[in-house]
Amino acid sequence: MNFEDWEFDIVARLVDHILPFRTKEGENFLNRYYNFLGKQDKQVQYAYAYRLDESVGAANFIDNILAREENHHLIDYKICLGQISRILRQRNPYVEPKDVSKELYIDLYNEMATNKVNGWNYQQYQEPLFFLQLLRRHTFTGAFSHPKYGGNVGGTGWAYLSERYTDKSGKTLFDWRRAIEAPLGLNSDYRG
Numbered sequence: 001m002n003f004e005d006w007e008f009d010i011v012a013r014l015v016d017h018i019l020p021f022r023t024k025e026g027e028n029f030l031n032r033y034y035n036f037l038g039k040q041d042k043q044v045q046y047a048y049a050y051r052l053d054e055s056v057g058a059a060n061f062i063d064n065i066l067a068r069e070e071n072h073h074l075i076d077y078k079i080c081l082g083q084i085s086r087i088l089r090q091r092n093p094y095v096e097p098k099d100v101s102k103e104l105y106i107d108l109y110n111e112m113a114t115n116k117v118n119g120w121n122y123q124q125y126q127e128p129l130f131f132l133q134l135l136r137r138h139t140f141t142g143a144f145s146h147p148k149y150g151g152n153v154g155g156t157g158w159a160y161l162s163e164r165y166t167d168k169s170g171k172t173l174f175d176w177r178r179a180i181e182a183p184l185g186l187n188s189d190y191r192g
Contacts, residue, residue: 002066002074007081009098011135012059014084017102017109018139019058056160061142061151062135073134079124080131084108087119147184155184 003011066074088097091104111117115129125131142151144158152158158176165173177185 001063003063003077003081006085006096006098007077008059008063010081010084010088011062011077013098013105014109014135015058015062015139017105018136019056019143056143056157057147057151057153058139058142060153061145061149062138064150065138065142070138076125076131076134080128083120083125083128087117090119146180155180 001008062077066077085097087108088100088104092100108117109132112128112132115127117128120128142149144161145151147153147155155176158174158180161174162172162176167173177187179185179187181187
């Protein structure tokens with residue numbers, strides 16, 4: 001684990017804003033997918049769900065990848081998450097950054113997208129937009145990567161794509177289960 005609890009909480013909140021799963025349709029899909037699983041599958045595939053963001057585990061993926069391939073970006077996360085925490089505390093000093101309103105995160109996200117964040121220490125980190133782009137790249141990679149890397153828990157990201165992209169007859173255009181090994185998929189040839 002690279003992140004402290006407070007850092008993980010902020011990453012999870014930012015990831016929630018980035019991913020499409022927080023729409024009403026997306027949450028409905030996730031609820032239907034999770035509730036469709038049998039008790040044993042829930043225990044195996046979601047045994048550690050308390051540590052993952054509810055969407056698809058993208059925050060967990062980011063934490064994992066910063067320990068390996070993307071370790072050179074850990075300093076970006078440490079500096080920027082510290083700044084984000086400080087800014088959110090300035091904007092609402094009575095609530096912990098993980099618990100501030102969705103609107104405060106949306107405002108901060110939009111400011112980062114313009115590279116002009118009120119209260120940002122540009123001497124410490126010059127481009128909040130670069131950090132936002134890095135976070136977005138890591139988030140989408142985690143949401144749709146193989147679950148063995150810590151994101152896309154239970155193939156939920158792939159299942160989202162499978163339901164969203166269908167042909168005129170309603171057949172999926174993204175039949176991921178045919179390409180992946182058990183227990184998530186149906187392919188007996190794939191050795192992962």
